[in-house]
Amino acid sequence: MFELLTGTGLAAAAGLGAFAPLLALGGLDRFTDVVTLPSGWEWLSSDIALIIIAVLTLVDVVADKIPAVDSINDVIQTVVRPTSGGMVFGAGSAASTVAVQNPNEFFSAQAWLPIVAGAIIALVTHLTKSTTRLASHAVSAGVAAPVLSTGEDAVSISLIAAAILAPIAVIIVLGVLIYFAVSLGRWFASRRAKERARQALADAA
Numbered sequence: 570m571f572e573l574l575t576g577t578g579l580a581a582a583a584g585l586g587a588f589a590p591l592l593a594l595g596g597l598d599r600f601t602d603v604v605t606l607p608s609g610w611e612w613l614s615s616d617i618a619l620i621i622i623a624v625l626t627l628v629d630v631v632a633d634k635i636p637a638v639d640s641i642n643d644v645i646q647t648v649v650r651p652t653s654g655g656m657v658f659g660a661g662s663a664a665s666t667v668a669v670q671n672p673n674e675f676f677s678a679q680a681w682l683p684i685v686a687g688a689i690i691a692l693v694t695h696l697t698k699s700t701t702r703l704a705s706h707a708v709s710a711g712v713a714a715p716v717l718s719t720g721e722d723a724v725s726i727s728l729i730a731a732a733i734l735a736p737i738a739v740i741i742v743l744g745v746l747i748y749f750a751v752s753l754g755r756w757f758a759s760r761r762a763k764e765r766a767r768q769a770l771a772d773a774a
Contacts, residue, residue, distance in 0.1 A: 583650055584694025724742065
């Protein structure tokens, strides 16, 4: 159960930012006893991997806060984020963490299942994020991008922390994420409808 929640939390975080969960797993395995990566995933904590992932994380975080650039980044990340989601689900669900000391590797008989599951979770999260961001651009002309991006960063960090330290909390964080995504979507749709109605009245006049 906890392994599933750990993988789900990390994959959802990858849907918001592809590289942060990879950096967290690799860094915590390399420098702490909080995470011990399973066999086959140790490369994530190598020097070269950590350097590359850290640079990519920084680039992704900055690009996501720049209007227009964030939309281009989202298009590119449509492939990258699900790929990362599959990787962190596979690595995280089988890793030994402070919350899951003896993972039973419940997917061990079919090693491809966690990768597919993680990719799907990350893709759904990514599409939700991208759709919300496009709606915000239509209403705010991109001004809201830095605010939304910072909020997404906070949710991503919360998901990663919950997945590794307290997997049951992943349910709460995901619930909050879904609530705000739906609420923001409705608010943006309402604002856009009002603007269209106002524009129609102006044209008619």
